[in-house]
Amino acid sequence: MLRAISERAMKAPTTGGMQLYSVVVTRKEPLRTDLAEAHFSQPAAAGAPVIVTVCADLHRFERWCRISGTEPGFENFLSFTSAMLDATIFAQQFCTIAEMEGLGTCYLGTTLWQAPKISELLHLPDHVVPVCGIAVGWPYGEGEATERLPLEALYHTETYTDFSDEEVKELYKVKDEYPANRGYVEEHSKPSLAHVFTEVRYPRQMNEEFTASIKSYLERQGLL
Amino acid sequence: MLRAISERAMKAPTTGGMQLYSVVVTRKEPLRTDLAEAHFSQPAAAGAPVIVTVCADLHRFERWCRISGTEPGFENFLSFTSAMLDATIFAQQFCTIAEMEGLGTCYLGTTLWQAPKISELLHLPDHVVPVCGIAVGWPYGEGEATERLPLEALYHTETYTDFSDEEVKELYKVKDEYPANRGYVEEHSKPSLAHVFTEVRYPRQMNEEFTASIKSYLERQGLL
Numbered sequence: 001m002l003r004a005i006s007e008r009a010m011k012a013p014t015t016g017g018m019q020l021y022s023v024v025v026t027r028k029e030p031l032r033t034d035l036a037e038a039h040f041s042q043p044a045a046a047g048a049p050v051i052v053t054v055c056a057d058l059h060r061f062e063r064w065c066r067i068s069g070t071e072p073g074f075e076n077f078l079s080f081t082s083a084m085l086d087a088t089i090f091a092q093q094f095c096t097i098a099e100m101e102g103l104g105t106c107y108l109g110t111t112l113w114q115a116p117k118i119s120e121l122l123h124l125p126d127h128v129v130p131v132c133g134i135a136v137g138w139p140y141g142e143g144e145a146t147e148r149l150p151l152e153a154l155y156h157t158e159t160y161t162d163f164s165d166e167e168v169k170e171l172y173k174v175k176d177e178y179p180a181n182r183g184y185v186e187e188h189s190k191p192s193l194a195h196v197f198t199e200v201r202y203p204r205q206m207n208e209e210f211t212a213s214i215k216s217y218l219e220r221q222g223l224l
Numbered sequence: 225m226l227r228a229i230s231e232r233a234m235k236a237p238t239t240g241g242m243q244l245y246s247v248v249v250t251r252k253e254p255l256r257t258d259l260a261e262a263h264f265s266q267p268a269a270a271g272a273p274v275i276v277t278v279c280a281d282l283h284r285f286e287r288w289c290r291i292s293g294t295e296p297g298f299e300n301f302l303s304f305t306s307a308m309l310d311a312t313i314f315a316q317q318f319c320t321i322a323e324m325e326g327l328g329t330c331y332l333g334t335t336l337w338q339a340p341k342i343s344e345l346l347h348l349p350d351h352v353v354p355v356c357g358i359a360v361g362w363p364y365g366e367g368e369a370t371e372r373l374p375l376e377a378l379y380h381t382e383t384y385t386d387f388s389d390e391e392v393k394e395l396y397k398v399k400d401e402y403p404a405n406r407g408y409v410e411e412h413s414k415p416s417l418a419h420v421f422t423e424v425r426y427p428r429q430m431n432e433e434f435t436a437s438i439k440s441y442l443e444r445q446g447l448l
Contacts, residue, residue, distance in 0.1 A: 022380060025381050026381075027382075057378070060392070065421065067418075068415075070416070072421070073429070076431050085336075088308075122384050131309070148235065154247055160348050161347075168291055194288060198289055198297060199294065201240055202296075210302045
């Protein structure tokens, strides 16, 4: 079933027709659990029977170029971003089709953070970078739509128009007042939801530590 | 119609519920033409009535954090990649829904290449980076599905398994033999399709020049 979904998702647009991505479908133990642990054993990763890792893949295309007698010039950041776009577009198409087929999917936002570790587990060669991990399984139920900003927050006509402080406050009201979010604020005893994001979920020091790790990983491969 | 499509596409997954993206919909002259020129006047950009630019946007979320009395720690590469993923996931959801509504869409792969120029044209503040440009219009006809690699080329089970040279050659046969691709090889008098990619479409020097430009643009904003 995952093969059939991938085959359909493969019709999604791709940079210059190059298909600069690969998919690794992991379900066997102990590898699946090791992979879930690389994703910090977050519930979606730990609880799913399958983890799909969509990778930016310049390696395969480069091999084809060399076998065809020409040297590719992809050892740079621009080429990495093209492959990262290809991988993400494929990943989202995969999720859309999988959900249409009744499966449940959940992105693991920790994939690039843990690229060095995940690459090791999945035996990824250089120039194959894990970009989108997706936990896949049959959902227990329908789930709930999570809250979203009003369209005005992100839709601009002609050029980008910035907001006043008052407008920003108003636009984020839906987040500040969403019951689950109020719960997080209480649980962590923070003054506001924004504090939960900056101090609990995405604190600067953590962002900077993972930045250092992903940068040295990409630099070693000549992709930064 | 584009507003309604965006409203639906906004349900797509997003990093930590942060919606780190914005959309700029440009159709008025002379801005639309200026934007198409930033995309090197490629036919899809020059011929489309509307250009939709999906941006990685940390700026809006950072403003909300500051207004809420806390300092975000997003001035780093990791946070930029989260926003880039969010923008790309939204962009692909936008394209899927637009195509389901009968519109035609075409990604402009030159968006990050020309981020400095496009940011200027669209008045993007710092920490708003154009990631996916999409040309949108009513298509003349059905169009044709372009060639794709066999699924085996990109689908791996458990871990990544590399191919032999012979297998790579075999997997790319469908590309080498695709009539339009044979036409490009002839048109440019190259020994193979791979040479068209490495010498005409994505030559090393060009990739390196745009890498330098996008890197200095991101570095100036503390995102690299």
